[in-house]
Amino acid sequence: MNPLFSLTPTERGPIVNVREQESNIPLTISIETTGLSSLVEIGQQVARGQRIAADNYGTQAALHSSVSGTVLDVKTNFILIKTEGDRIADLLEFSTADSRTMLDNLRNAGINVQHLKQGCTLIINAVPPESGIDGHRFLIEEFNSIMIEGLTYLKDALTPIACTIAIPKGMNWTLAGCTVHEINPVYPEGLNAMVVKAVTGKEMPPEVSVIDAATLYRIGRTIHGKQPVSDIMVKVGATLFQAPVGTQVGLLARLAGFTVSQHDRVILGGPLSGEAVYTLRHGISPSTQAITVLSSGSEPTIKDSPCVGCGECVIKCPARIMPNMISRHSEFGLFENTLAYNIASCFECGLCTYWCPAQRPVLQYIRLAKKELSKQPILEDLRK
Amino acid sequence: MKPITGSPVLTVSSPSHIHCGRTIKNSALETIFALTPAILFAIWHYHMQAVRVLALSGFIAVITETVCLYIMKRKVEANNFTTLLCGLMFGFLIPPAAPWWLVTVGSAFSIIIGRMVFGGLGASPLCAPLVGWAVITVSWPDLMNFDMTMLASELTYPLSQLKNFGPEILNEYSIKNLILGNQLGGTGAAQAGAIIIGGIYMLGRKIIRPDIPFAFIAGVAITASLFHVIDPLKYAPIQYHLLCGSTLFGAFFLLTDTSSSPVGHIPMIAYGLTAGIMVILIRVYGMYPDGVPFAILLANLMTPLFDKIRPAPFGGVTNIHLQR
Numbered sequence: 198m199n200p201l202f203s204l205t206p207t208e209r210g211p212i213v214n215v216r217e218q219e220s221n222i223p224l225t226i227s228i229e230t231t232g233l234s235s236l237v238e239i240g241q242q243v244a245r246g247q248r249i250a251a252d253n254y255g256t257q258a259a260l261h262s263s264v265s266g267t268v269l270d271v272k273t274n275f276i277l278i279k280t281e282g283d284r285i286a287d288l289l290e291f292s293t294a295d296s297r298t299m300l301d302n303l304r305n306a307g308i309n310v311q312h313l314k315q316g317c318t319l320i321i322n323a324v325p326p327e328s329g330i331d332g333h334r335f336l337i338e339e340f341n342s343i344m345i346e347g348l349t350y351l352k353d354a355l356t357p358i359a360c361t362i363a364i365p366k367g368m369n370w371t372l373a374g375c376t377v378h379e380i381n382p383v384y385p386e387g388l389n390a391m392v393v394k395a396v397t398g399k400e401m402p403p404e405v406s407v408i409d410a411a412t413l414y415r416i417g418r419t420i421h422g423k424q425p426v427s428d429i430m431v432k433v434g435a436t437l438f439q440a441p442v443g444t445q446v447g448l449l450a451r452l453a454g455f456t457v458s459q460h461d462r463v464i465l466g467g468p469l470s471g472e473a474v475y476t477l478r479h480g481i482s483p484s485t486q487a488i489t490v491l492s493s494g495s496e497p498t499i500k501d502s503p504c505v506g507c508g509e510c511v512i513k514c515p516a517r518i519m520p521n522m523i524s525r526h527s528e529f530g531l532f533e534n535t536l537a538y539n540i541a542s543c544f545e546c547g548l549c550t551y552w553c554p555a556q557r558p559v560l561q562y563i564r565l566a567k568k569e570l571s572k573q574p575i576l577e578d579l580r581k
Numbered sequence: 582m583k584p585i586t587g588s589p590v591l592t593v594s595s596p597s598h599i600h601c602g603r604t605i606k607n608s609a610l611e612t613i614f615a616l617t618p619a620i621l622f623a624i625w626h627y628h629m630q631a632v633r634v635l636a637l638s639g640f641i642a643v644i645t646e647t648v649c650l651y652i653m654k655r656k657v658e659a660n661n662f663t664t665l666l667c668g669l670m671f672g673f674l675i676p677p678a679a680p681w682w683l684v685t686v687g688s689a690f691s692i693i694i695g696r697m698v699f700g701g702l703g704a705s706p707l708c709a710p711l712v713g714w715a716v717i718t719v720s721w722p723d724l725m726n727f728d729m730t731m732l733a734s735e736l737t738y739p740l741s742q743l744k745n746f747g748p749e750i751l752n753e754y755s756i757k758n759l760i761l762g763n764q765l766g767g768t769g770a771a772q773a774g775a776i777i778i779g780g781i782y783m784l785g786r787k788i789i790r791p792d793i794p795f796a797f798i799a800g801v802a803i804t805a806s807l808f809h810v811i812d813p814l815k816y817a818p819i820q821y822h823l824l825c826g827s828t829l830f831g832a833f834f835l836l837t838d839t840s841s842s843p844v845g846h847i848p849m850i851a852y853g854l855t856a857g858i859m860v861i862l863i864r865v866y867g868m869y870p871d872g873v874p875f876a877i878l879l880a881n882l883m884t885p886l887f888d889k890i891r892p893a894p895f896g897g898v899t900n901i902h903l904q905r
Contacts, residue, residue: 390895460591463591512846
């Protein structure tokens with residue numbers, strides 16, 4: 198089998214702590230704040246764990262400084278902080294009054310709770326999303342008690358009817374209070390939609406909440422320390438790093454032994470579904486699990502060429518839709534038509550783009566159509 | 582150019598950031614490579630006549646496409662070799678002794694009517710080489726008649742013999758001779774053995790999926806054996822239907838043309854079977870001795886219908902706002 202699609206976790210190597218490695222030079226972190234409003238100004242001194250950006254509408258998770266330092270710059274989408282001093286913010290309060298408050302507390306502590314629903318089936322997804330993104334192996338094996346603490350809090354907040362941890366086949370990971378479900382370790386089986394199908398037997402059921410193992414650890418760590426999590430596990434190449442949130446990708450790539458030169462690509466996440474960054478000064482977000490560095494080849498992977506109708510994408514699509522027709526309509530702005538080809542079933546695995554012999558950016562066309570369609574007002578009755 | 586920040590200029594792309602490596606260009610080159618045994622066999626049988634037809638049809642196809650693209654003010658894309666492949670496949674279908682102007686007209690029509698009027702590569706609803714073939718077959722039936730054009734050759738065209746004299750005459754042809762290409766037919770299409778080698782190569786390299794060729798061959802075999810079982814004196818046995826005419830060339834190269842064939846396993850099998858059944862019906866009841874090209878054109882027209890056969894989408898979500 199193609200090793201690119203293997204989700205079996207690799208052997209655990211040593212962990213490189215970025216703070217210790219770079220202790221002699223002040224670290225500069227950059228935290229992406231897209232969609233949030235900044236709570237700090239240039240020159241302001243911030244403490245480790247201080248809230249620096251929050252959502253005015255109360256849906257997205259807040260962001261916190263992972264270091265004690267001085268704000269260097271506040272841009273539209275970024276806040277740059279230079280390490281200085283050793284201040285630590287006040288401890289957070291976690292009430293156990295009611296579900297709403299508990300989730301709000303989590304959101305203020307930097308955890309995304311948008312997809313968590315009351316009375317659902319809770320699934321902990323511990324399958325690597327892509328080959329090699331297995332930093333959570335260390336967390337499950339070494340910090341099981343922290344994760345159980347997080348799970349207990351979540352159970353109190355959500356009162357789920359059942360709780361399951363999905364693990365790749367061959368691993369002996371367990372979590373107290375959870376049934377274990379083994380997943381065939383082949384991409385895209387580790388994506389949330391496929392894991393939900395494997396566990397519940399239903400496709401995209403409404404009464405399910407999925408949370409990945411790294412996020413569960415962050416919840417546990419937040420509850421345990423009463424502080425927002427500042428350090429996360431990031432896999433760069435074959436090296437596992439413990440890095441503060443906002444560490445610049447350039448630093449991590451250098452520590453992992455990569456030399457990034459002109460026109461290379463640096464990707465937050467894996468090569469099949471990750472997000473490319475445009476500068477090495479881009480910082481990692483709290484939910485980043487891996488960084489992939491791809492050297493530039495002679496040929497571009499994506500071209501502006503027409504669809505030749507070979508049907509590779511249709512046969513490879515795990516959502517059983519027609520990416521070829523969706524991309525053809527989306528290419529010419531006929532976004533309404535894509536609904537007839539079940540665009541809403543797509544869970545963005547990226548396999549269509551990987552296999553397309555015409556090298557079309559199929560997934561990008563699908564995303565464009567989805568974005569344009571979701572902008573439109575809801576006219577029909579959705580309860581049908 | 583170095584940016585001020587000191588970071589190298591990174592390439593930003595959309596996922597997936599990696600690619601399987603199979604491109605239109607190398608698929609076309611592999612297909613041309615798979616055609617090479619048949620080209621060599623054709624040269625062995627017909628010498629310079631075969632070279633002349635294949636080279637001319639390939640050359641005219643590339644020139645025609647380039648002129649069309651120039652008129653359409655689009656980038657010339659002869660470097661992906663799909664047009665050369667299209668021209669070669671057209672040359673495979675016509676008699677080796679076809680006059681030069683017939684080759685030119687046919688090859689140009691394949692590209693203009695078969696491909697460019699629909700918008701070029703990938704947009705054609707019909708298999709392009711067959712469009713040119715159909716135009717010249719209908720316009721100059723005498724010149725496209727293998728027996729008439731190839732009077733100088735000692736070989737005969739088994740399918741017209743079958744039509745005129747009945748199935749007993751086919752006993753003159755041994756299977757070995759048919760496989761070696763000792764029969765009249767399209768320049769390359771009649772080289773049955775070499776076409777099989779090319780087809781196996783394409784299947785092995787996964788350029789084509791097995792669904793369409795196998796369904797087509799099954800369709801031909803089942804229908805032919807049904808007729809043969811009903812009346813062995815009136816209808817030919819299966820092996821002749823498979824090895825004569827352009828059945829195998831159609832199965833591996835024409836029917837699997839990407840833009841005119843359906844997508845998905847079940848539509849592909851239905852499409853192959855339909856074309857296969859149609860071949861025998863045309864050979865038995867039609868006026869043309871070889872039914873393959875018209876059967877494939879008819880199956881091409883049904884492709885949009887076959888594409889309607891779809892499995893239920895994942896989760897059955899119909900509205901984007903409901904996606905979770």
